[in-house]
Amino acid sequence: MKPSKSVGIVGYGAYIPKYRIQSTEIARVWGNDPNLVPIREKSVPGADEDSVTIAIEIARNALMRAGINPKELSSVWVGTESKPYAVKPTSTIVAEAIAATPFVSAADWEFACKAGSETVQACIAYVGSGMAKYALGIGVDTAQGAPSDALEYTAAAGGAGYIIGSAKESLAVVEGSLSYVTDTPDFWRRQYEHYPKHGNRFTGEPSYFRHVISCSKALMEELGTKPDDYNYAVFHQPNRKFPLEVAKILGFSKEKVIDGLISPYIGNTYAGSALLGLAAVLDKAKEGDRIFCTSYGSGAGSDSFSLKVTDKLADRKVEAPSVKSYIERREEIDYARYARYRKKIRM
Amino acid sequence: MDDNVAVIGVGLGKVGELWEKSLRDLATESIWMAFEDSGVDKVDALYVGNMSSGPFVEQEHIGAMIADFAGLGSIPAVKVEAACGSGGAAFIEGYMAVKSGLYDYVLVTGVEKMTDVLPSRTTSILANASDRDYEAFHGVSFVALNALVMKRYMYEFNVKREELSIFPVISHKNAPFSKHAMYRKEITLETVMNSPIISDPLSLMDCAPICDGSASVILCAEKKAREFTDTPIIVSGVGIATDTLGVHDRKHITTLSAAVEASKKAYKMAGVTPKDIDIAEIHDAFSIMSALSIEDMGFAKKGEGTKMALEGQHYIGGDLPINLYGGLKARGHPVGATGVYQIGELVCSLRGDGRVDAERGLAENIGGSGATISVSVLERGD
Amino acid sequence: MDVPRHWREQIRRYRLVGSKCKDCEKLSFPYRNVCPKCRSRNCEDYQFIGRGKIISFTNTNSPPKEHKYNMPFAAALIELMEGPVITAQITDARAEELEIGMKVEMVTRKIMEYNEAGLLCYGYKFRPIVEYAHP
Helix, strand or coil, X not given: CCCCCCEEEEEEEEECCCEEEEHHHHHHHHCCCHHHCCCCEEEECCCCCCHHHHHHHHHHXXXXXXXXXXXXXXXXXXXXXXXXXXCCCHHHHHHHHCCCCCCCEXXXXXXXXXXXXXXXXXXXXXXXXXXXXXXXXXXXXECCCCCCCHHHHCECEEEEEEEEEEHHHCCEEEEEEEEEEEEECCEECCCCCCCCEECHHHHHHXXXXXXXXXXHHHHHHHHCCCHHHCCEEEECCCCCHHHHHHHHHHCCCHHXXXXXXXXXXXXXXXHHHHHHHHXXXXXXXXXXXXXXXXXXXXXXXXXXXXXXXXCCHHHHHCXXXXXHHHHHCCEECCHHHHHHHCCCCCC | CCCCEEEEEEEXXXXXXXXXXXXHHXXXXXXXXXXXXXXXXXXXXXXXXXXXXXXXXXXXXXXXXXXXXXXXXXXXXXXXXXXXXXXXXXXXXXXXXHHCCCCCEEEXXXXXXXXXXXXXXXXXXXXXXXXXXXXXXXXXXXXXXHHHHHHHHHXXXXXXXXXXXXXXXXXXXXXXXCCCCCCCCCCCHHHHHHCCEEECCEEHHHECCCCEEEEEEEEEEHHHHCCCCCCCEEEEEEEEEECCCCHHHCCCCCCCHHHHHHHHHHHHHHCCCHXXXXXXXXXXXXXXXXXXXXXXXXXXXXXXXXXXXXXXXXXXXXXXXXXXXXXXXXXXXXXXXXXXXXXXXXXXXXXXXXXXXXXXXXXXXXXXXXXXXXXXXXEECC | CCHHHHHHCHHHHHHCEEEXXXXXXXXXXXXXXXXXXXXXXXXXXXXXXXXXXXXXXXXXXXXXXXXXXXXXCEEEEXXXXXXXXXXXXXXXXXXHHCCCCCEEEEEEEEEEECCCCCXXXXXXXXXXXXXXXXX
């Protein structure tokens, strides 16, 4: 899919909370084998953090890189599955905090881990149609894993956001995008449940792999591109294994994936996952680089994007903290503090 | 002597966790103690010093309530509020009422009933004395606010915690003598230093306690006072001033500008300087406030407020004995009532209670973190 | 839950908007309707940058009930680079890690909530500056 007007990323922002819990610590508490943990450590939001506060910092960082007046934003869309209010948009709080109100569209989007990339897809359309000059889409989560469940090792907090604008103002131009969706119940959470449920091995081949592969292949076919044409490939990263495996299947070499693979260090930030990986790549990329990015959300679906970096990235990327500075800002906590911050202790 | 105002009666109710006594019980008792002490049993007006009867006991309109239940008749009665400075402020209103010539006998009653609600609620109510939207909302308790001032003071003037914690020790020295005090024992500096930290660097023993209490004083013209006594206690100077509500808006975090202003006004009216003050009841709600009060009322240079304390000059026998009935720390701090306790205790000391021969004394009452401060100078009229 | 009172404070709390006197240019936070310097009533909104330095701080061992969830935290007096002093919590750092003079930056965090079903109140806190550290 290509909009009638050429668009791209005018600014991007990321955020990761500073607390970390090591997987070996989680394994210790539940009596699991510490050698079989899926990642090294994951990020944990502080007691005063939630998807709203994280989204606000992401938005501010994106604005710093874009260098635009927030009142010129036509949308502030937040994709998340951990919104503090079940009813009352996170987006309006973010919009107010960044002074984008009142002439702005705001709404919270949900599609598990691809809620964030959905908003980006919509921003491309909003700007590409000429309706908006700039549009902001954010993917953020403070994900919850049920205690002792496999997902507890990786459910983390963080996210990234993108301001889409015209191609000539962009630091990376959108060459094309595609969405691929089916009704595949691999992972869900019913309304009054605290923790999600998942289909275990069903979340692999018929879910993650099918949608990421199908979507990626279809976009490359539409654009007439091959994996070799790209310098970087970013995939939704629920752990370390899946993105490396899917890259191999699609034909992207490991070197192209590694810079955008940050879940081993901070865990799976769900709606923020692929977008954060993309931000990490943008922090490193140079003019002329081509980036391929495919997200995945349970339920299930994928959004694929093909991007080309312009000469504007070099100057803009330094205007806000890099993903690396947030990764390196860390304080280790134990399971007790983690349980307290994640409100797993019944009071 | 023409239009001087004098205090002719004092009633100092017991301070403590007085479960059996309601707010109206407390007020009535101190009022009748004052009547007995004065020799009159009727007054023309009532000024009540109280901070938060509404939040504490769900009762406003306590001017009328106390006039009613204390048997004062249909006299004009109002509540005067200036947070923990309500007592001092009410006293000055009473003073002005007599000075104006409109009323002959005026009763000033301070009363606070703090213990009916849970401590967490009390903390929240006391935070109403600070800036709710810009201090309390941010989780900064009243103790924390004073701790911020204390830490800055220690940093600016290179003062150690121990030097400030000497003030609770001084207040407690006079506690055994003080029959109405909440705490009647002396304490050591070690006890203060070892008590748990509430908000660094303030410890539990650096802070005045939550309690109930009521004190009353009766005022009239000096001319009339001499019908009752040969040594009336004259109110020779009063001063009251305000400062910014929030600590963050103060000109200097470590200066109580309202104390500077109020004391200057009081000294001027009384025609005296700090050197002429023999004893003082100062507002030792938190140790840091004692040091700042001493400095900002002109008894010490800025940053040297602990000097006299460390030299022992604030004990009886020293250059400036303070808090002769235990101060806020040992006598207790039933917030809105404190200012009237201070006046009453000052009067007792000046009349001569066998410990100190003082001619002139001062009472300083602080509201909030210093946004209202009143200073009253009283002297023996002989 | 005092919804209107919190709603009314939003731009002050979310964005650190104070006021500027149009006559004498004095900046104030919190905002003022009457200039504290020249008493003019000609005041307009002013957006502070959000950088400042700590001039005093304290670790609170018994904060008000609604803030216990966030313990331990330090409260601080922060001198904004534009001049006014503000009272706020320090976040992402414990009292032991702070010192007077430390440079801090504003972030928007949860301040309190009226229990699990009630209104969430967000507002400014300050944290040690996060470096940009570019690879």
